[in-house]
Amino acid sequence: MAFARHESGLRAELAALLSQVHPVFMLPPLAASWFGAVVAGDVTMALGAVHMVAMFFAVYTAHVKDGYIDFYKRGEDDDHPLTSRGCRIALVGAGVGFAVCTLALGILVGPGAALITLPTWFIGYMHAPQLDTNPVTTTLGYPTGIALSILGGFFVQTGTLTPAIVGFALVFLTTLAGVKIIDDEQDYDYDRSIDKRTVSVLLGRSPARTLAVTLLLLGLLGVLWGAISGLFPPASPVAALAFGSVVLVARRARPTIATMLLIRGAYVFLAFLLVAVWFRPLSGTALPDITVLGPYTYLATEVAFGVVAFGLLSYAGALRSAARTIAAVYPIAYVWDWYTLEVGVFEIVMRSGYDLFGIPIEEHIFMIVVPALVLGFHEAMGAVAEPTPAETTSTQPADDD
Template identity: 40%
Template sequence: MPNRRGVEVVRALASQVKPTFMLPAIGMAAFGGLLAPVVSPTTFALHVGGVGLALYVAHLVDEYVDTYVRGEEEPAASRRVLALGVVLASVGFLALLLALASTAGPLAGLSLLPLWILALLHAPVLDRNTVAVTADYPTGIAVALCGGFLTQTGRLPPLVVALAAVFLVLLSGVKVAVDRLDVAFDRTVDKRTVPVVLGDRRAARAATGILAGAGALVLGFVAVGVLPGFAATAAAFSLGMAVGCVAAGKRRAVRVAILLTYPFAAALFLAACPETGCGPIRVAAEHAFGLTERTFPPGYL
């Protein structure tokens, strides 16, 4: 019986591991880290792990609030198990924060703290405010990106801040588009998302404006020299997302927005790399070039 109970607890806690939300945040933390001219694997792992645990805390708190405070969902785990999960995950998160601070400095450790605060506040507080429920996850993404670079270098140049700002705006637009799919349910639980407050048609226009604004922000940063010229190519992808919101059905618009987010990110990464150093990418390219030269020496053909 005790073993069976333990298995049930593990399953309940594992049910709150949600890769759909965790992987983009972890990916953006890696994005920031890989931009650095030199990357410490230990620091990289501690920061990425901290980002993942912060998301896990958010999921546990969200499940607890939605199930036992608001009664919006059927229980996936008992009240006690979820509370235990929040405590254990928070202890693990704070341990990673302290390890990161001791490895890369106090500022590196503190760069994780806003993510934990967002995790604790998301469901009970931020989830009921229209602006906050739209921008809190994108804000976490922006913080994770900045933290990834900061923990490796100890500094935060304007280029990295600009990238974070662009993703904050872009992903807020994507969030509005996604919320259009859930508007019927969100109304029943009094969740005041943009589509609930404005209606579907005006929400589509809002998403379009925000996504187009992300592209305009990229071009603005390019114009003032904060981002290199190649970054302007990313604006084409955000424009494609904006067009999708008005020209396609809402489900297809979400698919287009999510799909185009990847080349948008890739364009910005490739643009930023020559400016920041991108140590791992540079080393990998040098090894690949050396392998090519050894495999196909001069005069081989």
């Protein structure tokens, strides 16, 4: 019995080996490899398949090594389907498979393809016990692997990297780092008891959750920046909007529920981006021209955003407190606005032409609507129920990688 700990026979041996294929963690790197290939445009399937198989072996290495360390070295897990010898053989086999794929990429594409692929195996092999005890490396290990998979999938097709593919890699690195922080929060009590320094243990649950949500939103904002700058397809913000809605729901959820939502949301995020890159909907479509409203264009936008601000403040029951804050800020904003208009810093074209106290009427409304909108979002987010107490965890950690 070389591989299976509990049973014998060929079926048991194969089942033990396949037990280290964790679809939730295995599929994203493989999909990321093909996403990079799709961004490249003209896809050579054979090259894409070799790179994908390399990513499989890298992640398989991480799963086997992590299980081996947690069960046989640390005693953290209650059970493990592979024998100690089986783990070592599986690691050698996965390493050889990865080496063959990497060498093939180096021959078929060039040394650059091998060099951009190689780090993924080291990340997988060193995940435990080297990388998973430091708050930075335990958080960024898996996201970095995904980012490298995207870059590698693109490089093996083109032999180069572009700002667009680097931008996509950074978006996934940032957003998945946020997901990983929340994922590690599931094991907060256990990790703290063994002095395992995850971000949650280092910073505390609430600050860590704030950092995670900030990283998620920063990554999604990066999609908007990329689309407006022309690096990403124009439909890319739809993916960010879809994932962003999941983030808003998950930000207050318990760690297990939040992780479940965010992982599935990340799949949707990748799928929408894949559609945006492959089919390029909205390409060549002009922005809606609201200047048909003529001199009342600016005023109409202020009314629209003012309605949103009023709704948010009403929902949060903060109309009076917001009014006091706006009244306090208004004099400073008025002087600032008057001065910049007076010296010619900017000019308002689509306005009604009516002035009040030396500045356009629209600017007075702007100085009310903008702080009201900011306060509205702030108060409405605060009005959402506080997260429920973290669920009780067992003395053993959750099954994650």
